[in-house]
Amino acid sequence: MSLGKKNDGSMFKNSGLMGYLVKSLNQKYPDKQIGKTVIQKMMYLLSRNGIVNFDFSMYHYGPYSSEVTGELSFAERSGIVEIRWEDEKGYYIKPTDNVEKFSSLLEDDEKHAVDELVERFGGFKAVDLSLIATAYYLTDNFGVKEDRLVDAVHNAKKKYPPKYIENVLSAGGIM
């Protein structure tokens, strides 16, 4: 009997999911930098599918969630991932041997959604994922239609030429 909402889910589930994502990305793209920006944007894309329920806000660097940052930090403290910083390059996030133990908390459909996400977007570098996530955020929250999506993303991130943005969004299957 509970006085409030029952909390039966494990506190480690989201961290387990992040560990599974980090492991999948590192396995499929061993030479790619998997940093905090990549994880933020991938989690944003995953949240659009309803697989995770994180709260995102828009910044000049794209959608961002402090909840994702917190869960990633928790995953590090729980020994699920290792995070190191390299000057001039940024963060590198790697899975540990504990990932398997924690990813057992995930349902099959959650793993499948992560697998699909990695397959579709895992090859994009951080700055391109940021453009893709920004495009989706503008569509979902500010009603931007496809015919002006490139202009809207360019308006938010002027340093990327419209043609570059168009190529990235096309490659991501967004338009």
Added chain:
Amino acid sequence: MRQYEIRDPVYGFVSFNDWEKDIIGHPAFQRLRRIKQLALTEMVYPGAVHTRFEHSLGVMHLATKMYDSIVNSSRSMLEDRLNYADAGLQKDRQLIRLAALLHDVGHAPFSHTSEEIMPINVKIDRPFKHEDYTTSIIKNVLKDVIENHPINRTNYRIGADEVAALIEGNPEVLGERVFWKVLIASQLDADRGDYLLRDSYHIGVKYGIYDHSRLINTLALGIEPESEEVVLGVDRGGWHVAEAIVIARYQLFAQVYFHKTRRAFDYHLKNAMMHVLEGGKLPGAELPSLKQFIDLDDYALWNQFRAETNDPDCSAIMNRWHIREIYSTPEVLSQEDEAELQAKKRSLEDAGIVFYEDKSEKLWYNLSNSENGDKEIMIVSRKNGSARPLSGYSSIVKNIGDVKQIRVYVKPEDRSKAEGVLR
């Protein structure tokens, strides 16, 4: 342009112009005088009776100081990376002052506690957030006082939609100027900068005190290497003050915001509000329900709580007779801790004792606002703009993480029995 000054307990004086005076005088802003900054924290710390009104003035003051310092320290980056010239910098200084002043104008009664009873926004199928109320009030209620003052018409031509866009982070309206959201909601924003100092002052604790003058003087822009974006940080000489902010936030959270009795009253408060509000929810953030929302403040709800003597949660608040903590996990729990928690809960269930489980993370994120991004503070080089995380300098920061604690509460009359069961 006439300037006014009023006393402020944290900064000495806060100044504003005629235009800002009219905005401050608007009933929608005056309402913040009747919303306490820390809800029922006063049940534990009697001095915690300060309001969103004085906090909002403080955030405007601090944001201005921070902006001026950044423009002074990083002007070339603003010009080269964000295409600023003098006129743009002057206009956005004023825009930031207004956004800082109004960033909490949509707070519900009892501040963050009531965010859990905000209704669903059918447009995106998620509950409204207090920022939705803030932007709606700015665009619908304060539009005239923002846009039609002679100071604005002559000098700035700032639209209410621009003020709202800075708060919600809308590049559709602001383009790259949305960058300045970092002063309203980020790891180094004026909101956090103010509440740490102000809450400490009123509560009577020293945990939140940090050297804000040093922070202002060391703010600088750099480039974050992975995203290649401009980032707000502090220069290398200021990393100790950045460390002090992280420690201050942790201490205030652990000892004040997440105090076990304060959280007990958050539980009663949420239930009491659900009891007295129509449909158990706050009115929506859009017109016409927005007008009903604005009519709600702490005073209105206190009156309703006082009238509902038969409701257990209203009565708990009026009589300070609250649920009791009987078990808690460590601040950062392990899988073993989680297993032990589940076993304790099963024991309570087997004994027929009802309990309430409180998780810290929700409050932690509410205070950091997701909105109030919790990225790591970056230490930047003034020479070349390179950035490195604060944890690369501070071993204390490296070891302070988010608090992920769970507490279990029972009704006061069940406390002895529950303690016996868990012993």
